[in-house]
Amino acid sequence: MNRLAPKVLPGFGITLGFTLTYLGFLVLLPLGALLFQALSNNPFDFFRSAFHPRALSAYWNSFSMAFSAAVLNTFIGLLIAWVLVRYRFFGRRFMDAVIDLPFALPTSVAGFVYSTLYSERGWLGEFLGQNGIHLTHTWFLTVLVLLFTGFPFVVRTVQPVLEELDGDLEEAAAILGANRFQTFIHVIMPSILPALITGFSLAFARGLGEYGSIVFVSSNLPYRSETGPVLIVSRLEENAINDASAAAIVMLMASFGMLLLINTLQKRRQSNG
């Protein structure tokens, strides 16, 4: 009962009620409906559709693409954030604004532009093709698009932390005889790591759920290059709603589990350090 004792700040009850109802409507109700749909058949059918060979290959494709892209994005995003925060140069503000474009651009447009640009008829694809490099509908191009859609997440989470970082610490490290590499690893890295991990998990989750661009750049071959979200839409088109919702549940659980794991690890790290 003590937890519900009057708080100093008024309005707790009414705002909590509002929040719970709102979340219930927008998040829990649809997710509940999805779960209900998936479990309305017998559990055997659910497992059969959720772990169908085609679904397994789709999960793996989504996971491997999103993971590779997120790892690369973590490095590239950190680099970009570093440049934006630490240096002053002409066009910095413009560059800063450009970072947000992937947020605003519909991913289907990104997918279409990438696939056209790198096709044998596109000017970049034509040039690469003459040199024996064919990228259209390859795993590599898909990861490239995920790099595009994901990197603002890393930049935007790391950037504020880097800005807050006190220059004194680095000076102190230098005075105490640390070389630049040591300063980076032992002084800067621990402070930005949580933000970096958050950026990674956001980019990763984005990649797992990506549909609009992947449907254009991937070859979407079932059992081979089809990803989770593409599989789900494909299942819906086949009027196999139960298969679609089973795959959706697995994707949801996997993403949620992974985000939870990353957050927990991060919390533990913070409390230890």
Add this chain to the structure above:
Amino acid sequence: MNDYLISICKGAMACLVLVVGALFLSLVASPRRGSLELLHASFDTSREILAAWHQEITDSPVSNAWGNPNFRISNAGSAAQARAVRDGLPADIASLNFEPDWQILAKAGLVASDWRSRLPGGKAPWHSSLVLVVRKGNPHDIRDWEDLLTKPVKVIMPNPKTSGVARLAVLSFWEARRRAGSPASADIDLISLCKKVPVFDPSMRTCTTTFAQKGIGDVQITWEPEAWLEVEESAGKLELIRPKSSFRIEPAIGMVEPVAKSKGTILLVQKYLEWIYNPPAQEILAKYHFRPLDKNVAKLHQDQFPPVDWITIQDIAGDWDKAVEIFFKDGGLVDRALREAAKR
């Protein structure tokens, strides 16, 4: 404690009021239905025909006699459209180019399962065939389905798991190969065909983009009206090839009775469904390269529509239910072929 529960409830009430208010506002803001309105939900590539039909009606005295109805069109892939209508899209008329999609609506009690019997004369207003599109000069000398196997070509077609036309292409190809060999050899040929497909786009239109604009693949399997448009647009860079045999594609078309009843448009829909058999409507079909039913109109355009050795579902599997069972259900022939093709 009690006070807190009450204030939590108050918050919940406030949220509900907000949500209901927003819903109410969106209802008020949505356009009101004025005069009679007819919504035709149709498959993707019929967009231009329907627009031309409706224009023709609006411009002719027919419109007045019908009470100047407003025509509206909804276009999407055949399967997506079937789902939309089943889930409540208030379409008075539906037309779908893949029979099993129609049966989704029939099972939901929205349309008559035997749509042909409800149409004037018991026949579909048009039919169409599957064709191949190749690059200028036909460098691989593609003439028939067989050449897709024997020539070193990459084949572009939509995903047979999602696209109605791709499924019809699979059926055409399989039946043509069965006639040349046996069911077992046709099965193997289908696997070989799947191995030659470098990318599955979700729909026929996206395939056209892949083939014509991105320049991927050597042969595209598509249907006649789409191929015409594509070839005309390419200004000589693409050529149309007609295989000797093709599935006879007929659109399932008819009234969505419960919707028409509630909107009071039953009579109007009946008139509409009769009108599309008239020469002006049939002429529009021919203009957009759909083979018209009307003999006179067909004769006028006969050079555009050379004869084809038609394949029907009876030839392949007896009926649609069996065909879906054999070819398209999970673990069916198409699924097996895709799986085999993935192991390269």
